[in-house]
Amino acid sequence: MISLTNNNNNNNNNNNNNNNKKCxxxxxxxxxxxxxxxxxxxxxxxxxxxxxSHHRHGLEPISISNILSMMxxxxxxxxxxLLERIGDNKQTLKDSNEIFNEIQLQNxxxxxxxxxxxxxxxxxLSILELDIEKQLETIFQENTLxxxxxxSSINIDNNSNKYNNNPMIDKLNNSIKNIQQNYNDYDYGDEDIIGYHKGTDTIELIKQYQQSLLLLKNNININNQNKLKEYNNQIIKFNNQIIDEIKNNLESIYELINNNYNNNNNNYNNNYNKNNNELNxxxxxxxxxxxxxxxxxxxSGEKYYLYSENSxxxxxxxxxxLGEECGSLLKLKSNKNFWHVILLDGFKExxxxxxLPLGIEYLDIYDIKTPLVIGSIPSRVGWLSFHDGFNQSIEAGIIPSRAKYLYLHDIKKPLKIGSIPNSVNHLHVCDGFSQSLEPGIIPSSVRYLNLRDIKHSLEIGSIPKTVSYLCLQNGFNQPLSIGTISLIPEGIQELSLNNIKSELKIGSIPNSVESITFNDGFKQLLSPGIIPESVKYLYFYNIKSPLVVGSIPKSVTNLHFNDVFDQLITPGIISDGAKFLYLNGTKQSLEINSIPNSVTYLSIYGGFKHQLTPGIIPNSIKQLTLGEMNTPLIEGSIPKHIPKIILQYNFNQSLDICKLDESVEIIKEI
Incomplete structure (x- = not known):
């Protein structure tokens, strides 16, 4: 057995030796x-x-001297x-794997x-579709209104003119016949005539005659004919040429750029130059x-001078x-006269x-490259803005405890509970803000909250109950309720609404709200019930949808229509709970009964340019304030027995035409 093994080993050695001799x-x-x-x-x-491959080369048989030279x-x-090649291969393999890993991550x-x-x-596209759908719905609602x-106007007109039919003509003929007969047979005085006809149709006809003349003076028919022109029959039409261009351009919305490992330095330099160009x-x-x-x-358009240590x-x-190339800030360190500072994109000091200068009170921070630490922002800063692209986590303590006004734009890192200190009482969350506002992010110290076109939905508790004033700015497009639960908490007292995209529903506005301002551009139909009964103060500016009966609840006592308000105020629009009414140069004329008898304090000013025909100002007014008016008063414009009239400094007319009673108290402001 042992002998067999030795023979095998010898055979293997012989084979290896033979193989080593082979080419x-x-x-x-x-x-x-x-x-x-x-x-x-x-x-x-x-x-x-x-x-x-070695044909005609110099060749020699293998010899000891040649083997020695070869070794x-x-x-x-x-x-x-050979060792260098192995090392190079190892490094190349490492580099290859690293590049591939980068490519994989990039992929x-x-x-x-x-x-x-x-x-x-x-x-x-979804927003565009919804926007078009809302436009169509708004136009249809306007046409419906x-x-x-x-x-409604014609029904009122017809009801007022209900005697204008054949029985009415018969009554008139009979009355004329009786009056003529009695006039020929008897010689009555005026009082006798009235007494004689008491209990007959004649007295009723006299009253109806008065009402009919007043009705004919009313311009309802003309207004209705004019309103026919307000109908807006829209046809939706798509621009197929632009659609085709969009389809073609979609192929050019992306670009695959060669970002090879060897070109990283060049890419860095290109990005650096690009950032400078973008800054400019x-x-x-x-x-x-x-x-x-x-x-x-x-x-604001305010000038901010670019600082450089070399100039x-x-x-x-x-x-x-302070920009990317500002250099050292040592010259600024002790200067307390710099109150307003901007840290621009790329700032790296x-x-x-x-x-930073200790005197700063207003600080704007963009996409800076230097990390903020506690104490980076001077303690005197009261107005602080983090702008689009800011890409750092705002840890607790970063924002100093004196800051009261905070503006958050499209920052890239989420906020945490404690990011916003309890000193902040005015918070503006601006267009593009896309971080979550989880409950507790906004501290209970915030009293005034402005929300613009934010990109993340609100949650229950996002807005703390301690907020008393809430403003939803143009473009706000987040749901205002989850199911039947309003995301606007009880505790809000003042609400300001601009051209928001979120649909208001009954229950969207909590019952704690006492004052609402509808600003320029607001274009939603205020169906009855949307404004809750808790509201006492209403302010209307240039809203784009008409008011309807029931839009204004009876709880409203103070009502302001401001100078750009351009909707009709027909009878019934102003509820009979209103006591204080302010008409500041409104664009549309008033009708008789537009102002209900509940109003006791009326102010007309701001270049009011509509005719105050008799009956528009009701007899219920106790105090009338008049400012600048661009249409002359006529007899009957102002009730003769109104208790008090206040004339503002710019009132530009005479009250003589109104033939007011001597008991009227007239006060002229200086």
Whole structure:
């Protein structure tokens, strides 16, 4: 058994020795020669043949001296290069895996971005569809209201004129016949005539005659004919050419950019230059007459001068902006005269505590690259704005405890409970804000809350109950209720509504609200019940949908129609609970009974330009305030026995035409 094993080992060694003699290129031939032209590489006879790679090279048979030279060359040259090649291959493999991992991560990001961007496109189309649908619904509601107004007006007109039929004509003929006969037979005085006809149709006809003349003076018929022109029969039409262009342009909304590993530095430089160009375009860097560069702040248009450590500012109390290339802030550190500062996109200087000027009270922060720490923002800052692109977490303590006014734009990191300190009482959540407002994010210290076109839905408790004033600005498009639960909490006392997209429903506005302002552009139909019975004060500006009977609840005592209000105030619109009415240059004329008898204090001013025909101002008025009016008064415009009239400094007419009673108290403001 042992002998057999030894024989096998000997055979294996012999086989290995035989294989080592074979040529690597021609395995059937033994290595017999060394090529002198190719660093003594071993060759077989086929390598040296006419078809071989060493044909006509200098060749020698293998000898001790050649083997020695070959071994030295192997040790000193070939083997080190072989080790270098192995190292290079190892590094290349590592680099390849790293690049591939980056590509894999980028591929995942690309897929996510693809879904996110197309989700936005779907969302845009969905919003557009809903907006068109709402426009159609609003137009239809307006047409419905016009139809209802005309129908109601004509019904009232017909009811007022109910005697204008054949029985009425018969009564008139009989009355005329009786009057003529009695007039010929008897000689009565005026009192005798009235007494004689008492209990007959004549007295009723006299009254009806008076009412008929008043009815004919009323312009209801003309108004109704004019209202026919207000009908708006819209036809929706799609621009197929633009649709085709959009389809074609959709293919160019993306670009696949070669972002190879070797080009990272170039990409960085390109992005750097791009950011500078975007900064110039975004803020429109300008130069004043003294060659100082400045930008204008969005919204206010205020000048902010660009600071640089290598240049001077026009003076030490200007508003300044700190950009990517501002350099060291040491010159600013101790200056307490800089109250207004903007940190622009790309700002990268240290923001250790005490670096920014200690006197700053107004601070705007954009997409800065330096992390904020507790103490970065000076303690005197009272007005603080985080603008679009701000990409840092706002940890508790970052915002100083003196800040009262906080503006949050499209920041990129979510807020946490404690991010907003309890010192903040005015909070503005601006267009594009896309972070969650979980309960507790907005602290209980906030009393005044402004919400614009935010991109994340509100939750129950997002708005704390301690908020007393809520303003929903243009574009606000988040649901105001979940089921039957209003997201506007009980506790809100004042509500201001602009051109919001969210639909108001009965129950959307809580019963704690006492004052509502409907601002320019508000275009929803205020169906009865939307404004709750808790509301006492109403302010209307240039709203785009007409009011209907029941829009204004009877709980409203103070009612303001301001100078751009352009809707009809027909009888019944103002509820009979109103006591104080303010007409500030409204665009539409009033009708008799537009102002109910519940109103006791009436103010007309602001260039009011409509004829105050007799009967428009009711006899219930105890105090009338008149300002600038662009249409002359006539006799009967003002009730003769009104107790008090206050004339503002710009009242530009005479009251003599009104023939007021001597008991009327007239007060002229200076």
């Amino acid at each position: 690597s290129i021609h395995p059937s031939k033994n290595v017999e020669l060394l090529c002198l032209d190719c660093k003594l590489i071993p060759c077989c006879i086929l390598c040296a043949s006419s078809n071989g 030295n060359n192997f040790k000193d040259d070939v083997y080190p290069k 995942d990001e690309n897929k996510k971005l693809l879904k996110d961007e197309f989700k936005k496109l779907h969302h845009i 016009i139809n209802a107004t005309i129908t 375009e975004k803020f429109k860097i300008e130069t004043d007459e003294n060659n100082y560069k400045f930008i204008k702040k969005f919204g 001077e500012l026009p003076k030490d109390d200007v508003k300044i902006a 240290s923001l250790e505590p005490g670096v």
